Amino acid sequence: MALVTLKQIAEKLGISITTVSKALKEYPDVSKKTRKLVRETASMLNYKPNSFAVNLRTKESKIIGLIIPVIVHHFFSSVIKGIVAQAEKKGYLVIILQSNESYELEKKQIDLLLSKRVDGILISLANETADFKHLNQVISQETPLVMFDKIAKIVKCSKVIIDDRKAAYKATQHLIDIGCKRIAHFRGPLLPQNSIDRFLGYKKALIDNNLEYDPSLVYICECGEMSFEEGKKNASQLLKDHKDIDGIFINTDLVAIGAMTELIKQGVKIPEDISVVGFSNWFMASIISPSLTTINQPGLEMGKNSFKLLYKEIKERKKKKTINYKELVLETELVIRDSTKN
Amino acid sequence: MALVTLKQIAEKLGISITTVSKALKEYPDVSKKTRKLVRETASMLNYKPNSFAVNLRTKESKIIGLIIPVIVHHFFSSVIKGIVAQAEKKGYLVIILQSNESYELEKKQIDLLLSKRVDGILISLANETADFKHLNQVISQETPLVMFDKIAKIVKCSKVIIDDRKAAYKATQHLIDIGCKRIAHFRGPLLPQNSIDRFLGYKKALIDNNLEYDPSLVYICECGEMSFEEGKKNASQLLKDHKDIDGIFINTDLVAIGAMTELIKQGVKIPEDISVVGFSNWFMASIISPSLTTINQPGLEMGKNSFKLLYKEIKERKKKKTINYKELVLETELVIRDSTKN
DNA sequence: TTCTAAATCGAAAACGTTTTCGATTTAACG
DNA sequence: CGTTAAATCGAAAACGTTTTCGATTTAGAA
Structure with missing residues (x-):
């Protein structure tokens, strides 16, 4: 039951551990005959090199x-x-x-x-x-x-x-292309680079298209967790704060789906009243209704x-x-x- | 840059490797004074035991x-x-x-x-x-x-x-309780035990309630992959084969969601015409519409x-x-x- | 046959740790 | 001071492998 070692193979064949080791690694300085012999008895005894020893020796x-x-x-x-x-x-x-x-x-x-x-x-x-x-x-x-x-x-x-910035730009540009004039953004937490970059892409798209960038339209995820609930919360707040919104670009699909759920619940028609774009292309995005426009992240x-x-x-x-x-x-x-x- | 070993600590302190090792493991047979000394220099030199050697020695x-x-x-x-x-x-x-x-x-x-x-x-x-x-x-x-x-x-x-059988029984019983008389089952592949058990639970619930068990209402997943597409395919086939179905118990939420998508596309009203129960309680199940009744699998x-x-x-x-x-x-x-x- | 080169092998060190067991030192006591 | 017990330490083996380098054997050529 105890696991087989080089030593046991060596003893069984009456040769040295060195030769067994070299035979199994096909060293040219052990004869073809012994190489074959060793290979055969090794597989017969079901020899498996001891990883711990190999690690120690090879340092990987x-x-x-x-x-x-x-x-x-x-x-x-x-x-x-x-x-x-x-x-x-x-x-x-x-x-x-x-x-x-x-x-x-x-x-x-x-x-x-x-x-x-x-x-x-x-x-x-x-x-x-x-x-x-x-x-x-x-x-x-x-x-x-x-x-x-x-x-x-x-x-x-x-x-x-x-390229989060470019992708966010693309998403926002799409909203603009289909006629949105007042576009909100639900962004991620303050720190992560991709949250920042997606925000910057959104902002740049607005400016490049001569639309006003209004900081009050940007909702930050304070709790740090990009959840379904976060989307509902932000959507609800957005409807209170601004009546004239016609598009939202949202940092993550899950949040976007939460937002859509809340919007629909409050009688908003998507996409007629408000268009929504998410980010990541979760599988979910393709099967909810309405299905969610998003950025595919490979x-x-x-x-x-x-x-x-x-x-x-x-x-x-x-x-x-x-x-x-x-x-x-x-x-x-x-x-x-x-x-x-x- | 090279990593610190017990030997180096030993040499630095002029004591043996043994003592250093024992000191770090708080052996009682090394004095408190040396123990402290060793601990301090170890952390000063940023000593980390070499896992490879430890593994080899302890065999874990x-x-x-x-x-x-x-x-x-x-x-x-x-x-x-x-x-x-x-x-x-x-x-x-x-x-x-x-x-x-x-x-x-x-x-x-x-x-x-x-x-x-x-x-x-x-x-x-x-x-x-x-x-x-x-x-x-x-x-x-x-x-x-x-x-x-x-x-x-x-x-x-x-x-x-x-207990897959019990859970499937519960699911099927629920369909019966709300009035379903002709209940289909989309099961998983042939081999896995849980696919078999869920099928058996479904069957037993029917029999216990004096409903006919009709093998032609059971659709097996032949491709072996429990996918969204599989659900669509089975639902489409089911509508062709049987006009009188009023409930389906489906092996997996993902398949159930695929099935619902197809059913709705073909004009079936859920749950008015057909009720659907899934299995697993994926997050998705709670946010699609209609939201999916399912078995929560922890x-x-x-x-x-x-x-x-x-x-x-x-x-x-x-x-x-x-x-x-x-x-x-x-x-x-x-x-x-x-x-x-x- | 003798010498040389090539082919084949094995001893030993090394990787860094853990642990046993014996050796040495210290303390305690009569 | 001598004796004994307790406290403290270290030598050495072991874990199983890889690899260097020297030793031995064999084959080949002269």
Whole structure:
């Protein structure tokens, strides 16, 4: 029952551990005959190399860490899937941690992963995170690091993102194109870069089209959680504050769906009275009614590419090459549905 | 930059490696004075024990493996969240793998996890899986194993499930209670136990209420994927086959939502003409219109409890106790919404 | 046959930790 | 001061692998 070791194979064949090890790795300095013999008895005894020993000797674990703000989330679970699939192809396993949008947890988890000596770390930042010492620590320990989606521009590492500003601009421009004149924006929390960028894209589209930018039309998510309830709350407030709104660009599909629910409940017709555009293209957006116009955010692709960049850095570091960080910007597209038909 | 080892601390203080190690673990046979000294210099030098060496020595990795059929899935991502959170509390990390409902992949992934020498494995079976040698291999290697949701009854290990039969019975009974006489069932694929059990619950409810059980009203998911499209396809076929249907119990919310979409498109009124009950209580079910009556399946709880059972077995094995497997059945509840109002 | 080169093997160190057990020092007491 | 017990320490083995480098064997050529 106890697991087989090189030593046992060696004893069984009356040869040295060294030779067994080399035979299994097809070293040219062990004869074809013994190589074959060793291979056969190894598989007969169902030998599996002891990862712990291999790790210690080779100083690598073939495991990477992934820190993500939330797991139960259409976009992020797609990212996870992309990362796990791509990693498996290259022989890497993925440890997943959820930061719960908390900076403190994120810090602890980075520490945990470093102490486990993972071969690399993938991270999408918590909304709270405004200080980056923990990330710089990763870099200074020469552990490969790649950030995706919710990134910090200042941190020197590879990144995979979308152009949030451009996408938000596209979304807002679409509202303008179909005739909206007074467009509100439900934005995300203050800190995260993508929340800021989406807001800036919205603002720029207004200005470029000679529409007034009115700060009172921008609703910030104060609770930090982009929920269905948040959308209902904001929509309700918006109807009280402004009677003349004819379009809303909303930071996240889930919030947009909450907003639409509240608007409809209060008798607003979508898209006749108010057009709504979301962001992310959750599956849900396609099946509610009215179906939601939104920006497609390629989660799977983002996951795959993030791992690829990390893998590249792992390889480069092993070869002691100088590594140059890449910033990959993935394409987004506007998916037009019933919430903005004119 | 190179990482600090016990040896370096020992040399710096002019004491032995042994003492340093023991001091950091608060052994009583090293004086309080040296203990303090060691602790201080260790934290000063930012010492982190080398996991690889610790693993090799202690023969445990503090990592568990999780194999799941799909990641992008409301129920399963909730389970993941539950497991990861609970594991973290006990100092364990979680490696996640997606079997993609494939038996071959599942086998490979079990092998991978065993060769990584994880301290335990959590698994929800692929739909395809009908042979359990790979699982019995886990057990015979004395690696703790817990199955959840999609389980195999024959395999001797702890399990966390819901009573699918009872839940399906409840769902069907509800349809009967509101007056349905001809109730169809969209079931899952042939193999998985929960697909079978939900079907049996449906059938038993009919019989107990003196309603005819008509096999032609049961639609099997042949493609093996419980998708939105599957629901549309089945609903369309159902309308062709049977004109007198007044209720449908559907294996999964996603399929139910697809079915409702198709029904509405074809002019059927829900719930006036046909009442629909889903299964799982995805978030989506609460926000579509009409909102979907469904069975709440506690994903988070299932995840937490699965880890707890695994943890229990890990502890028991370490103490060489005899382990007795548990089968935990979690409660479900019927959530009544607009798709079945009478 | 003898010498040289190539082919084949194995001893040993190393990775960094944990833990056993024996050695040494200190304290306590008669 | 001598004896004993308690307190404190460290040498060494062990976990299982990888890899260097030297040793031995074999084959080939002269």
